[in-house]
Amino acid sequence: MVKKETPINIRRLLPVLIPIAVLAAIIIFIALPLPEDFLSLADNAVVIYDRHGKPFTEFTPGITGLCTPLTREQIPDEFIDLLMYSEDRSFYAHCGIDAKAIARAFAANVRAFSVVQGASTIPQQYVKRRLNIRRNNIVTKVFEMLMAVRLTAYSKKSDVLTAYCNSVRMGNNASGIGRAARMYFRKEIRNCSLFEFAVLTAVIREPGISDPWHHPERAEAKAKAILSRYAKAGRIGGELYSNAMNASVTRYTAERLFNAEHFSLSVFAAAKKTAGGSVNAIYTTLDPEMQAIAVDTVRDRIAHLAKKHHIHDASVLILDNRTLEVRALVGSPDFDSPEGEINGVFMKRQPGSSMKPFVYATAFENRVITPASILPDTERSFPSTVGKYLPRNYDERFHGPVRAALALGSSYNIPAVWLLNTTGLRAVYDRLHALHFDSINRAPEHYGLGLALGNADVSLMELTRAYAVFANSGMYRDTSMIRSITASSGKTILPPERVSTRVFSRETSFLITHILAEFKYKAAGFGIHSALNMPFPVAVKTGTSKDYRDNTIAGYTHNYTIGVWAGNFSGRSMDALPAAQGAGLIFRDIIAGMYNAGIDIGRADMTPPDGITPVRICTLSGMRAKPECRENIVEYFYADTVSGVLCTWHSNGRVTMPAEYATWLSDTGRADEAEPATALRIVRPCEKDVFSIDAAINGRTQEIELAAACERKKIEWYINGNRYAEGKTVYWRLAPGDVTIEARSDDGQKDTVHITVVRR
CATH class of the missing domain: 3.40.710.10 (DD-peptidase/beta-lactamase superfamily)
Structure with missing residues (x-):
């Protein structure tokens, strides 16, 4: 007797196969080599110039803003020790991610019911900046962690640290600690004190609100808090610690720098597209003072x-x-x-x-x-x-x-x-x-x-x-x-x-x-x-x-x-x-x-060109003013639209407005200023108006207002002799041709206008 083979149940194997597939994908991803220039921060810098030909920023892979790149030998060990204590204490021990730090941060955040502590390592921070990762969610965080492991696997720790120090944003259009030391302290990084190292470390954490130019008190407080924790850990003490805690931020006058990151990113992208390849320099239209x-x-x-x-x-x-x-x-x-x-x-x-x-x-x-x-x-x-x-x-x-x-x-x-x-x-x-x-x-x-x-x-x-x-x-x-x-x-x-x-x-x-x-x-x-x-x-x-x-x-x-x-x-x-x-x-x-600032802004040009004519008008009616129009101004018209009609709203010492404003005048307590509307009159549209139908627009929305002025409450409208609607104001959907519009009141009065409707 031949024994039948039992078919493999793929669904039962999925709980095993999926983790294996995910693990294999992660291993393959980590095993892939990094791009050659991933840490080459000082190569191929693109300098961006303002309208006067002065450089105001530069782009290097992973860096935005002005930068003074340093080698590892140029970065003081004292600063490195302080930085790693503040940002990544297990830098030399972990594989790119710090499992213990992640666990500590998770526990602290759960206890606080909010995000109060992070666990990003220096490699993670560098990856995020280098790849311009903006969103913080589970997908980007996992990708960031995998890239950090990959970076650590293929790079020397000293190279990663150097790249980080050169690329970190330091506020005021500066990137890297070399540029920041020159900008904030007027000295090279090798000549900075322990207190100044602590200030730079504080700026790294909060570049927007802890820079010593605009927020010196906060920068000083944050720096001393870092030094205090550093001392409690037994890393410094004695006179060195005392001198650092007694120091204060030297209030150098902030240079009149300007931030133009969005402009720089826009021109950088446009220049690469225009040049069709790599770019060395971009000369822009930006005015530094403005x-x-x-x-x-x-x-x-x-x-x-x-x-x-x-x-x-x-x-x-x-x-x-x-x-x-x-x-x-x-x-x-x-x-x-x-x-x-x-x-x-x-x-x-x-x-x-x-x-x-x-x-x-x-x-x-x-x-x-x-x-x-x-x-x-x-x-x-x-x-x-x-x-x-x-x-x-x-x-x-x-x-x-x-x-x-x-x-x-x-x-x-x-x-x-x-x-x-x-x-x-x-x-x-x-x-x-x-x-x-x-x-x-x-x-x-x-x-x-x-x-x-x-x-x-x-x-x-x-x-x-x-x-x-x-x-x-x-x-x-x-x-x-x-x-x-x-x-x-x-x-x-x-x-x-x-x-x-x-x-x-x-x-x-x-x-x-x-x-x-x-x-x-x-x-x-x-x-x-x-x-x-x-x-x-x-x-x-x-x-x-x-x-x-x-x-x-x-x-x-x-x-x-x-x-x-x-x-x-x-x-x-x-x-x-x-x-x-x-x-x-x-x-x-x-x-x-x-x-x-003395910039020649030039006032708005108020000189009328040829073809414009000034006319003194009544401010109420908009018609040519006459002696009875107490309030009048000079208004400008196209020469071919100037009318010789004098104001009809002012007469015999009183104001009379068209009947279409009777309701508004009554609501404002000026009912006596409304024109008597005993005679039926169509106020919209006007005689010989021309309207056009656009084939590209839904016909249901191409309507015009039919409005009449009359004391009578009942008004009927007729289009080309056919009864259309009832009411003082109605809307009629445009139809092509010569159109006769007639309004009839319940006492037998009539008024008629003729319009033309054409197709576009």
Whole structure:
């Protein structure tokens, strides 16, 4: 009898096979040789120069910032002993990871119910820095530990220690203890005292908050705490210990250094891509003085805003309008903080009302309105893909009839939404694409009319670059951070030539600049004590996103355009803080800092170009002023839009506004100022208006408002003779052709307008 073979049950073997496979994978991984340059920190340094040709940082594998590489023989043994006692006491005994330290840290953290103690060895710390491991989770930690074992297996401990000492971040754009000793103590590392060794060790642990320039008291306290533990362990004593504990931090004046880590990382990556290989030097557009002003301002303001309003992060971009070169870029307040490596300049967030100028500019350019046109700021709804959209102003008030210039300057929401709806979503969307808002990459109806209020995620780079178009009379040009690159072969490589294109006319750009720079247009919305009230003309606009997650401000003078974002990288809301009181303070301080430093910022250009005509208008009606108009100002118009019609709102010593504002006037206790509406009149659309249908947009959202003024409550609407709807205000979906719109009241009155609808 033949005995049947029993099939192998793979599932039963899995508990054995999986651990074997994992162990085999770990062994193979550790057995793989390291890259040849993993510890070669002093080779192939890439020097980065500022716009004046002065080096401000360098990149070496594993190092960011200025560095003075040392050999093991140049590093004092006394410092090594202190460092290892503080950071890795079993350095010469473990295999790259310290099992006992891991157990101690685990027990301490469990007892405290929080992370109070770490167990990373010097090889682990080096691996994390060398490979730029940013996230802390179980996967990255295991990988870090395996790499540390691999590093220890293939390298001499002395080489690992030397590489660590040369690469460790020491604050203030410095890496390595050699550079730190020169910077903080004005001496070579071999000439430093035991106390100074302890200070350097403290900086290694907390480079952002224990450096002896900006935090001398903390640096001294941390250093003496390290020395105290060192003495209790019996490593030092007597006069040496006494002298060290009696020493204090010498308060050398901090050099006017600037941190430009985010800028450096960006140009380094771009240069490698452009050169197609290794690079020796990068000559950039960065201005050291402007960068220092921006960095100092962000740190000072965020320190204050964090305490009062829970704002912990901010970013700044400064562009030179004459060349569109980046003069300063601050990605975060502190690169060494947990989220500090995030570059907020390229992060996509909602810009809020700082998008409104592009809606108004498109409307000006298309002759939909002038700065003196009256826009309705009354309660109203607009069509959207999810029903009716009811925008509200920041102050939760309605302001009635508002001139366009005042509505933009004071950042009223309802007029902006009304204007986008009237101008056309597609028209504004196309203009934003011409401005290279590449982040706005979904169909127009996805954003809807909320686009006027900044509901689309864009980067600070995109926003600031777009504002520079107004400063440059309507011409768009891409930004640049690199002037030239020296490849390893010695060849000089120039970046691609940047081409200028026109997005807005000179006249439109002037009108926007005029409105954004004149504080008289902002006073109603922001108050006379606002940070936006500058001592000289600066065209500026703020934006605050929904739920107060983002503060944005962008503005320009003749020579520079500046963008600022403030908020939290985590997305946490701020304490109901508007941009004028958050990012606006950073913007104002940077402008003031540049001005006080003698930088020629050039005031916003307020000289009207040819094609712009000044006209004295009534501030209430926006029409040409007449003697009865007590409040009047000079406003600017396109020459071809100047009207000779005198104000009709002031007559016989009284004010009479159009009937469409009757409800608002009644709510504000001024019902007698409303025009008698006994006669039925269509107020929107107007006779001979032309509307267009865009095939790329969902037809359900392409509607126009039909509005009538009349005391009668019942109004019926007819489209081309067919009954359509009932109500004083309704919406009609556009259909191509010549259209007759008729309104009929219940007492037999009629009014008719004729419009044309075309396909695009």
